[in-house]
Amino acid sequence: MIIELLHKDFGLYRALAKSREFWIGFVVRMIVMLGTISVISYMTYWMDRLISDHSEYFGFNTLVFFLAMAFLIQIFDGLIMARDMTFDHVDHVTMSPLIISRDAIVFSKMIFVYIFQIVDGLVLSTPMLVMYGVGRQFIPYYYIFCALYPLFLALISVGVIFILVVPFQLIHHVMKDRYLVRFLIMGVFMIGVTYLYGIGFDVYLKMLEGYGYEEMFAEGFIDSMFKLGPYLAPFYQLLTAICRQQQIISGVCTFLGTCLLSPMVGFIVSYFFYEGLVRRNDKSKVRKNIDKPRRKISMKGALIEKELQQTLGKGDNLFSFALLLVMMPLLMYVVLSPMKRVLIGNMRIVTDMVPDLETIVQLLVVYIFLAIVQMQTTQPYSGEEENLKTIKLLPLKDKSITLIKILVPFCLTGLSFIVSMIVCLFTGIVSLTSFFMIILNGLLYLAFIAFGGVMVDMADLRGKKHTSWISFYVVSCLYSLILTGTNILMEFGVVKGIYLLAFDACLTGALAISMIVLYFVRGSEYFAKMEVSV
């Protein structure tokens, strides 16, 4: 039965695999994974070299600390997945008439999450262990341990995840209708994540620049990691046994014991609470659908509200709302600030030769951030699925429907972008001239991708699948890269400063206008020819 249940869960992935979006997403995931492995390997190697020159024990404890951090990230990732899977309303409605024991359901979900946890472990923890071993020329058996480590670690993490998934679901359930509290919690969470990312990004750039130990780490940071190390069980005990060959039996036993105990406890906790939590979830969904009072609202207003709900997430999508309003300005700041330091520090001679390099790089970051956020906030027609039929039957002009679909995410992303740039202006990262020119260029680029993305999607839905709306965003990112390269080359010519940014604005503006013209000329035709999936 467990095999059949796993087959069902993986079947969803197989169904997705037929779509073009899946493969683009798959390639992006692969690139993200390889990129993460490269960054972690590089940072581990350099940090280890710097810290170990200071003290060998510091290097060891730092490894333990970062393995524990990777474990926490892994748990967070798994927790979201486990909650979505375990307490999925549709899944439960489908499964409830079948005679499947509760333990089989919980166990199959644990195995499913376990497999993804192994992948997480291979991406996050194994590169750290391998690079630590490479720096010390450990024997080959050590690398076998590195490969096997995620298999054992995933046992611990899956246990912890299925212990935590119960309170996580309870909190999620309680917070469901308290939007302000949820927003505050997610806002604080995103600030924390962005702050930590800012520290990591700063260290990463300092490593590239070849900073020394004292300049790299704040006083007391390594000391605190050193003191924290022994408390990070079972990582400290296991690595003491493997790397230092001390307390081997106790270290290995502690780790293996945790590997056995954790999934058992996780299983028992989830088993006892599964039924109650799923039923509560179902009830709330039904109540939400039936009891909700309906306000009278105009057709256009309703459509705008629908788009806003999809973008801002009245349901489970609050993550994007928090991201849009909180994360983007902060992220812009923590990314552009150290980049500016690099350019006016070690690279000053380059900025003498290419005076607008700083603005060009800022513009590139803005373009790529805008493309990703806009892609996230837009709900294309192809994402409407069976609702597309209702949308096509709405007693509204087709152009108005499409315009609402384009303008709602455009306005939200644009607002977040302007707030981000204001933050950059007041923190001195961009000059006043750059500020206005980046805003102009950014909004034109945003118009281009907002109109272009929806038009490509509509063209796609006519039945001739040549491309996908996601590939349009990939192409628009490539455009921004080509534009950056062109700008740098133009810096060696006569076009510089504000003229360069004006040239960018003209080029991007021309693209945006072409997409808007396409919307006016062919929008109705594309809308009429969109095929409704049944």
Added chain:
Amino acid sequence: MKRVNISVILLVPMAIGLVLYFGATGYRNSIATDVTDIRWDYGSTERFKVRGDGYPLAATGVYDENKILDYGNDLVWNITYPSGTSRDVATIGIKGDAYYLKVNSIGEIDVTCSNEKNTIERTFHAILFDDSYVEEGTDGGDSTEESQTSNLNNNFKVVYNHIKEDKSVETSRNWRKAL
């Protein structure tokens, strides 16, 4: 927000930073250079007599003239005090653009000249003396500065053939004019 999108948004700046750094470094290496050597007229050991006004310190940075000199290559002077030596024996001062060594009392120091980036440095040993220090055991007949010897501590004895006081040397600070 999908997790993969968050990962992309976090990884993209790192990729840009990497390309930016290596691209800019490659370009910088093709057009600019650092100081590859430091030229001066000091020997490995020099002596300086205690006096009120300072001794001008002079050195020239050597680099590939076909390239422009990168930032952070101005020459700076520092003193390293051997253990047991007071920090008051000598100090480095700056008058305008020129560095000078102010000798306050007898002792031994290491004087180092390096570029600001500290990619290259050169050091000479300096013995600081005054009139009261004359080598023990010499024939006593020669008391001129050129042949004066000094026995500053029990384990160091050196003979000086010349003294560099106010020697006319090229000033160090304006050498970036090549830019």
